[in-house]
Amino acid sequence: MSLNTFGKLFRFTTWGESHGAAIGCIIDGCPPRIPLSEKDIQKYLNERKPGSSKFVTQRKEEDKITILSGVFEGKTTGTPIMLIIWNKDQKSKDYSEIKNKFRPGHADLSYFLKYGIRDYRGGGRSSARETASRVAAGAVARKVINHILKKDILIQGAVVQVGKLAINPRNFNWKEVRKNSFFSPDKKILKTWEEYLTITRKKGSSLGAKIIINAKNVPAGLGEPVYGKLDAELAGAMMSINAVKGVEIGSGNDSIELTGDQNSDELRVDKRKKIIFSSNNSGGILGGISSGQDIDVSITIKPTSSILKLQKTINDKFKNTTISTKGRHDPCVGLRAVPIAEAMMACVLADHIMRNKAQCS
Numbered sequence: 001m002s003l004n005t006f007g008k009l010f011r012f013t014t015w016g017e018s019h020g021a022a023i024g025c026i027i028d029g030c031p032p033r034i035p036l037s038e039k040d041i042q043k044y045l046n047e048r049k050p051g052s053s054k055f056v057t058q059r060k061e062e063d064k065i066t067i068l069s070g071v072f073e074g075k076t077t078g079t080p081i082m083l084i085i086w087n088k089d090q091k092s093k094d095y096s097e098i099k100n101k102f103r104p105g106h107a108d109l110s111y112f113l114k115y116g117i118r119d120y121r122g123g124g125r126s127s128a129r130e131t132a133s134r135v136a137a138g139a140v141a142r143k144v145i146n147h148i149l150k151k152d153i154l155i156q157g158a159v160v161q162v163g164k165l166a167i168n169p170r171n172f173n174w175k176e177v178r179k180n181s182f183f184s185p186d187k188k189i190l191k192t193w194e195e196y197l198t199i200t201r202k203k204g205s206s207l208g209a210k211i212i213i214n215a216k217n218v219p220a221g222l223g224e225p226v227y228g229k230l231d232a233e234l235a236g237a238m239m240s241i242n243a244v245k246g247v248e249i250g251s252g253n254d255s256i257e258l259t260g261d262q263n264s265d266e267l268r269v270d271k272r273k274k275i276i277f278s279s280n281n282s283g284g285i286l287g288g289i290s291s292g293q294d295i296d297v298s299i300t301i302k303p304t305s306s307i308l309k310l311q312k313t314i315n316d317k318f319k320n321t322t323i324s325t326k327g328r329h330d331p332c333v334g335l336r337a338v339p340i341a342e343a344m345m346a347c348v349l350a351d352h353i354m355r356n357k358a359q360c361s
Contacts, residue, residue, distance in 0.1 A: 006237070007347060009354040010144060012137035016087075017119050018127030019095075024084040025133040027140050029354070030070065032078030034147045041065045041083070041139040047178075048135050048339040062088065063132055083136045087129075095121050100315045101323045105305030112316065128242040128333060131340045138343020141350035148353050154216040155345050157338040158185045160298075161210035162193050163200070183211075183338040201331040204308035204324075209334025212298045213238075213341045215349065218284060220292035221360065222352040229288025230295075230352060237344040238299045243333050246300035250283025265293075295349075299341060301334035 005013040009029050016023030042065050049063040063085055070081030099120040102108040107126035111118040118124060146152050158177045160167050167186035176187045184190060200207050223230030235247045255263055258281070266278040277293055284293035306329040313323045330336065 006240070007351040009358065010141060010347065010351040012133075012347065014130055014133040016130070016133070017124040018122030018129040019119070019124070020087060022084050022086045023129060023133055024082065025137050027070070027081040027083070027137055030076050030078070030081055030140060030144060031147060032076055034076040034143050035074055036067075036071050036076050036140065036143055037074060038065050038067055040143065041136050044135050044139045044339055044343065045085075045132060048132060048336055065136055081140065083133070085132055085136070098323055098325065100317075101321060102313055102315070103305060103323060103325055104311050104313050105302070126242070131242060134347070135339050135343045138346040141343070141346040144350040145346065145353060148357060149219065151217060153218055153349060155213070155342050157183065157211055157213040157342045159183045159209050159211055159334060159338060160185070162332055162334070163196060163207035165189065165192060165196055166210070182335055197331050206304035206307050206330070207332045208303045209301045209332055209337070210298060211301065211334060211338055211341055212296065213345050215284075215295040215345055218290050218292070218295050218349065219353075220290055222349065222356050223285065223289035224352075224355060225288045228355075229285075230290055230348070231283070231285040231288060233352070234295070234297055234345065234348050237348050238297060238341060241299070241337065241340055241344060243301045243304070243337075244299050245302045248298045249285060250296050251281040252283075252298060255281065295345070297345065299337075301337055304330050304333045
């Protein structure tokens with residue numbers, strides 16, 4: 001299987017399957033002499049790991065990271081960094097009854113049609129289990145950003161809609177996001193979401209979600225037109241996350257309802273000759289290059305495809321049948337996607353910061 005590597009100068013390759021012995025990644029291109037420990041990575045993995053609440057999969061994984069190479073005496077050496085996470089709570093028997101059936105909405109059928117073989121245990125390589133490796137790579141990317149810029153880029157995400165129920169924008173508070181298991185910036189909607197998910201789960205179904213990702217203190221000049229545009233690569237990075245079906249930059253789809261004068265972000269300079277924008281409909285990217293404003297991205301995540309409700313499908317003999325997916329699954333997979341989306345934002349920005357430094361420093 002090709003294209004398991006992401007990035008150009010800051011690159012990572014993920015490996016492993018949902019029910020294999022382990023998962024992990026190899027990071028190449030990381031500059032030397034950056035302080036790095038397992039603790040630096042673990043704190044982000046803890047935010048993504050399963051079993052954190054009753055509204056996510058109850059698979060119990062520690063997601064404990066181990067650095068196998070590329071770090072000596074607490075600092076990166078400039079050589080490939082290999083990271084490993086051992087799988088410890090696989091229950092492959094949960095899939096034995098459906099091993100010859102294709103789950104609707106999953107990659108089961110497309111993998112089988114492409115390769116003629118598939119790992120039916122939790123989806124194998126197509127499982128969202130792979131995203132733990134991305135979160136680990138994102139932790140290293142954050143260290144790279146700080147090392148090169150000598151300052152942090154603040155990357156933060158939040159769930160702003162579950163199913164049909166969106167937050168009240170007037171209640172938006174970034175400080176609330178890490179205080180609840182929904183990653184919600186609106187604490188007043190938590191009980192409503194809990195009831196909504198409970199009812200949906202009891203019906204044997206699931207819900208989708210919308211997530212926003214914001215990056216502050218991003219320098220101007222990141223992005224390589226025409227075919228390495230920052231927004232294009234951010235969109236590709238986000239679309240590569242399991243279950244993501246839509247990506248918007250800035251005003252995104254809402255731009256269609258605006259006129260040209262409403263949509264354009266007018267420019268002024270203050271007394272210090274600092275550039276001031278009247279708005280940020282562009283999402284901080286103009287012509288594929290960062291403008292110095294906040295980078296604003298939103299992603300739409302489809303409802304979890306593994307559901308208890310009986311569905312029509314076919315088997316590997318191409319005969320009609322039905323299926324009900326048992327096991328431990330997220331009623332809303334979007335609730336654990338915030339750390340993943342933040343990680344992909346960090347990896348894209350780290351890569352472009354290195355590329356910009358190479359060309360324009």
